[in-house]
Amino acid sequence: MNLKDNLYLIFLLLFVLSIFLIKIPVIGKFIRIINTLFHETGHAIMALLFNSEIYRIELLKDTSGLIKINGASKFSTFFIALAGYPFVAIMSYLFLYLLKLELYLVILYLILFVAIINITFWVRNVYGIIWIILFSALSVLVIYNENDLIIAIFTITISCIMLIETFISNYNLIKIAYKSPGNAGDATLLKSSTYIPSILWALLFLFFSLYFAYLSLKLFL
Template sequence: MSKIKELISWKFLLFIAISIILTNTPIIGNYFRVINTVIHESGHAIVALFGGKVHEISLFMNTEGVTYTSHSSWFGGFFTGAAGYIFSSLIAFLSFYFISRKKYKWLIIILLLFIGFNLVFWVRNFYGIFWLITFGAAFIFLLYKGTASIVEHFLLMIASILLVESITSSFTIFLLSFTQPYAAGDATGLAQATHIIPAQFWGIFFLSQAIAFAAAGFKIGSYRISK
């Protein structure tokens, strides 16, 4: 049993290594990293729908994204601002959860729902539409034509990218919250919203939750993903 677990662990680590190499490859790396941007911005948008409105989402080639929302209350704006990084970490964890139980179809459908909602309702810039159509087409192909092996390994790669990006993006905000607290994205926004809780606290919070979800994903990926 220990040897089996060791082999499984190595498979998980192999895909993490592949995802790190892939996401750092010029041009194509950014293309794959946008999947995390879509999840992140969708997190903002979904939470904003509860008592607010989503106006537009923009996705860019450099992996940056912007969600334009309005809210009827302070609480709506606060939770919308906090949702992005948490959502990215949660979906990364759930991806490994579904893969570990061989629920590949369910995971593809969930990711297609994110893509579909963004394409139909929110994203309007050219690159964003291009990315959603091309990546969505790849998932549709997997859903109907992909072999079990191809589907599993492609989804493992996507889950690994989401896991790596959830940590690296949170780490970037963590660093910015200390070096540039007035230009640290969501951490700055939450600091401005609360007035008394500084950006550094939110940088630490975002990084901590990312590590916690990553640890849970690592446990699942190391000991429950077979073959």
């Protein structure tokens, strides 16, 4: 199969497949952690920009995540809490942009770079460490297989899952912010910093993600 001539068709097929893939027990949750990894990395990058100390990151098997930071002021906490969801949306767009340029290996190397940084400095819970090791090993195996079709399928699938998860995670945040505003994660932290209701922050995250999802899909439609 000629990848260049069939890239749009392959993308559409794998996008649909990814929707079903994330629903498969165990496998679906395992793959969806890639979204959590980048979400927490977004928080970590912002924390570093404000010279805050990152104590640890946890990647949990229910696809949620946790970052513990020391030395963050109320001002810096606002930006740190703000960074997670937009960072994933931007990265999913970047990955799909690289896909269109057929730079599949660049995507894999970026993922491996983020994974290595996290396991070296931040991720400290057992599940998170095991996940990074397994996912990194799978990525390395795909790279060294040197099969263009397999590399393309793997990177397109991961990119599609990240794109889909940007919507799902934001939708779930809205439900939590509506039913239990005090337990809405980043939206709750932002509420405590600004006194703007959690639900409004959740909606803002959703609109931001939808905009980048639109830009992402526009690359292939």
